[in-house]
Amino acid sequence: MVKKIFLSPAIGIFFLCITAGCANVKEYQKSKINDAEMQLNSRKVGITELNFESYREGASGANAGKIGGGCGCN
Amino acid sequence: MKKICLTVIGLYFSLLSAFSQQYNVDTSSYKNQKLKLTEIDIVSGYFNQNGDHSAITGGIGTQKLSDVSNEIEIKFVKQNEVNDKYTWDIEAGFDHHTAASQAYVNPLGTSRAWGTRFYPSVNWQVEKNNGLTFGLGTSLSTEVNYHSIGLDFSVGKTSKNKNTDINFKGQAYFDQVVLIEPTEFIPKPIETSPSTYTTASGNIITAGGGIIKVHIPRTPRYTFSGSLTMSQIVNKNFQLAIIAEGVAQQGYLGLPFHRVYFTDGSEKIENLPSTRFKLPLGIRMNYFLGDKIILRSYYRYYVDDWGIKAHTASLEVPYKISPFVSISPFYRYYIQTASTYFAPYAQHQVSDTYYTSNYNLSAFTSQFFGVNIRITPEKGVFNIPFFNMIDLRYGHYSQTTGLQANNIGINLRFK
Numbered sequence: 001m002v003k004k005i006f007l008s009p010a011i012g013i014f015f016l017c018i019t020a021g022c023a024n025v026k027e028y029q030k031s032k033i034n035d036a037e038m039q040l041n042s043r044k045v046g047i048t049e050l051n052f053e054s055y056r057e058g059a060s061g062a063n064a065g066k067i068g069g070g071c072g073c074n
Numbered sequence: 075m076k077k078i079c080l081t082v083i084g085l086y087f088s089l090l091s092a093f094s095q096q097y098n099v100d101t102s103s104y105k106n107q108k109l110k111l112t113e114i115d116i117v118s119g120y121f122n123q124n125g126d127h128s129a130i131t132g133g134i135g136t137q138k139l140s141d142v143s144n145e146i147e148i149k150f151v152k153q154n155e156v157n158d159k160y161t162w163d164i165e166a167g168f169d170h171h172t173a174a175s176q177a178y179v180n181p182l183g184t185s186r187a188w189g190t191r192f193y194p195s196v197n198w199q200v201e202k203n204n205g206l207t208f209g210l211g212t213s214l215s216t217e218v219n220y221h222s223i224g225l226d227f228s229v230g231k232t233s234k235n236k237n238t239d240i241n242f243k244g245q246a247y248f249d250q251v252v253l254i255e256p257t258e259f260i261p262k263p264i265e266t267s268p269s270t271y272t273t274a275s276g277n278i279i280t281a282g283g284g285i286i287k288v289h290i291p292r293t294p295r296y297t298f299s300g301s302l303t304m305s306q307i308v309n310k311n312f313q314l315a316i317i318a319e320g321v322a323q324q325g326y327l328g329l330p331f332h333r334v335y336f337t338d339g340s341e342k343i344e345n346l347p348s349t350r351f352k353l354p355l356g357i358r359m360n361y362f363l364g365d366k367i368i369l370r371s372y373y374r375y376y377v378d379d380w381g382i383k384a385h386t387a388s389l390e391v392p393y394k395i396s397p398f399v400s401i402s403p404f405y406r407y408y409i410q411t412a413s414t415y416f417a418p419y420a421q422h423q424v425s426d427t428y429y430t431s432n433y434n435l436s437a438f439t440s441q442f443f444g445v446n447i448r449i450t451p452e453k454g455v456f457n458i459p460f461f462n463m464i465d466l467r468y469g470h471y472s473q474t475t476g477l478q479a480n481n482i483g484i485n486l487r488f489k
Contacts, residue, residue, distance in 0.1 A: 069247025
């Protein structure tokens with residue numbers, strides 16, 4: 001119960017700091033942000049890992065992998 | 075209650091400020107482009123594993139398996155007179171696996187020990203010049219014991235300064251599970267005797283007879299999900315994405331060839347609830363450290379109503395040997411609690427309503443580590459101009475259940 005009371009505002013403050021405190025990065029300043037290794041999605045070559053993880057583990061989702069439908073997996 | 079209200083208000087105003095600016099559309103130079111092929115990705119992988127807890131044999135027995143997967147993705151792009159960007163993404167995949175435990179669908183070990191899966195998909199997306207995106211997609215997957223049709227849609231908004239992006243994706247899968255059961259549970263075929271009759275002209279005819287095979291039925295499984303992703307550029311070196319997803323499943327959620335043994339020595343097919351709700355929450359944070367090192371991190375918390383709670387944490391550290399070559403060691407740690415319905419071999423009580431001995435739903439930790447090498451030469455791989463990239467990745471995976479696996483993948487990109 002104590003955890004729940006602190007968790008909601010903690011997450012909210014985290015979002016607030018991230019979005020409100022973010023710098024306005026202009027396009028010409030994004031050379032590092034636009035680097036291929038900085039992309040926020042999984043590597044395409046990692047799709048085979050996401051597949052076996054969804055078959056061999058109970059958890060799935062929130063990673064662009066399988067969510068339980070489309071396969072005889074979890 | 076006051077803390078929750080202030081939090082919600084703070085979130086609302088911070089999101090408003092990111093999207094409050096207006097877009098100016100410049101139509102002075104107009105070029106309606108034709109649909110162009112922009113990218114082809116070929117991804118192939120080889121996976122092998124071994125362990126001693128096959129669900130087909132009730133939680134004991136070999137889990138030796140190998141899988142070869144191949145996918146090709148072709149991307150077409152078109153822009154219209156107001157710089158709206160249309161993307162068509164066409165994919166097709168083909169997997170072939172061999173699994174030693176699959177032979178024991180028949181207890182004598184004579185069942186077919188291999189299988190193939192074919193899975194094409196098509197996705198369409200439009201990125202409007204005002205930062206709004208909209209997408210639709212459909213997918214198919216077919217293998218001998220499982221057939222699937224998937225539909226998805228997505229809607230998103232990018233801020234004018236392109237530092238913030240919010241996207242919602244809805245997915246639905248309408249699947250059919252073919253009820254291939256262990257042989258000892260299949261009713262014996264019905265044998266009929268031939269029948270003899272005399273026609274009006276006096277001819278004696280013997281007809282019919284043979285074996286009437288039992289038809290293997292199918293049963294549905296439905297999966298629906300909604301995921302919300304928020305991406306944010308924090309500064310010139312740091313960006314992150316937060317993903318929240320809710321998944322609801324209904325129908326036959328087990329597999330019909332998984333055996334379960336009980337304390338009294340009896341045997342049944344696994345029986346799991348017909349509904350399941352999953353809630354994964356993830357965060358990715360990428361940071362460019364100095365000029366050569368990048369920190370790619372990921373954390374996910376997962377909980378479902380089958381009793382499983384799980385944490386996933388991974389870190390990958392690309393090191394840019396040159397602007398065109400990077401080497402990235404990675405490590406992933408995973409821990410989960412057992413499902414309420416799991417018990418090891420011969421540990422289930424006959425009075426249990428739901429039961430499984432599938433070790434994917436047991437309590438365990440796993441570790442996965444390896445290395446990724448990416449090569450993107452300026453003049454093309456092997457000096458072939460349109461051969462843009464090779465991405466090669468190897469990892470070793472192990473669970474505290476004793477399962478060990480290796481995975482190697484390669485991505486060839488042509489632009």
